[in-house]
Amino acid sequence: xxEVEQDPGPFNVPEGATVAFxxxxxxxxxxxxxxxxxxxRKEPKLLMSVYSSGNEDGRFTAQLNRASQYISxxxxxxxxxxxxxxLCVVNADTGFQKLVFGTGTRLLVSP
Amino acid sequence: xxxxxxxxTHLIKTxxxxxxxxxxxKSGHDTVSWYQQALGQGPQFIFQYYEEEERQRxxxxxxFSGHQFPNYSSELNVNALxxxxxxxxxxxxxxxxxxxxxxxxxxxxxxxxx
Numbered sequence: 284x285x286e287v288e289q290d291p292g293p294f295n296v297p298e299g300a301t302v303a304f305x306x307x308x309x310x311x312x313x314x315x316x317x318x319x320x321x322x323x324r325k326e327p328k329l330l331m332s333v334y335s336s337g338n339e340d341g342r343f344t345a346q347l348n349r350a351s352q353y354i355s356x357x358x359x360x361x362x363x364x365x366x367x368x369x370l371c372v373v374n375a376d377t378g379f380q381k382l383v384f385g386t387g388t389r390l391l392v393s394p
Numbered sequence: 395x396x397x398x399x400x401x402x403t404h405l406i407k408t409x410x411x412x413x414x415x416x417x418x419x420k421s422g423h424d425t426v427s428w429y430q431q432a433l434g435q436g437p438q439f440i441f442q443y444y445e446e447e448e449r450q451r452x453x454x455x456x457x458f459s460g461h462q463f464p465n466y467s468s469e470l471n472v473n474a475l476x477x478x479x480x481x482x483x484x485x486x487x488x489x490x491x492x493x494x495x496x497x498x499x500x501x502x503x504x505x506x507x508x
Contacts, residue, residue: 382427386434
């Protein structure tokens with residue numbers, strides 16, 4: 284079983300749609316959680332950190348359920364520029380930053 | 395403020411050869427991590443350097459080695475290259491005392507082994 288599992292997609296949605304991505308992780312000792320965005324042939328960039336209380340940044344909302352070891356990302360009012368691969372990322376270590384990535388979920392937003 | 399820089403951006407090597415990739419961390423960062431990203435996969439942790447020592451390693455063979463210099467820059471060396479080593483190699487920098495905060499990635503080195 285992979286440490287971080289995501290549906291690879293692709294998710295094809297029209298502009299303005301709401302889309303949700305889910306992710307599960309296997310290590311219950313994981314300490315911090317992130318969503319990264321990666322454009323084609325580019326480096327990953329932090330989209331947002333994920334907290335148990337949930338957090339929102341504009342059109343993006345992230346949720347963490349520690350009991351179920353489940354992380355989600357909701358994108359509202361999708362834009363063409365949201366087309367990218369979204370990587371679910373977990374850091375299992377408190378002292379170090381050893382990031383464990385999912386395979387990524389590809390999102391394609393069409394006009 | 396310079397971000398994370400990696401060199402070269404692209405590289406083609408032959409099976410059995412050795413390669414060295416380089417990374418300069420973001421200004422003020424002291425920790426460098428290396429990741430391998432195969433096509434269609436998420437990045438996989440290779441190892442991390444702090445205070446010029448490897449302090450954590452992922453599931454990669456000894457053919458993968460590294461080094462960190464006093465100025466915090468780092469090198470990744472891969473010996474006896476295999477076709478399966480073809481991937482995007484990413485360097486990420488962070489600040490050790492801010493354990494769980496953002497890692498900044500370089501643009502990567504795309505290695506092709508033929």
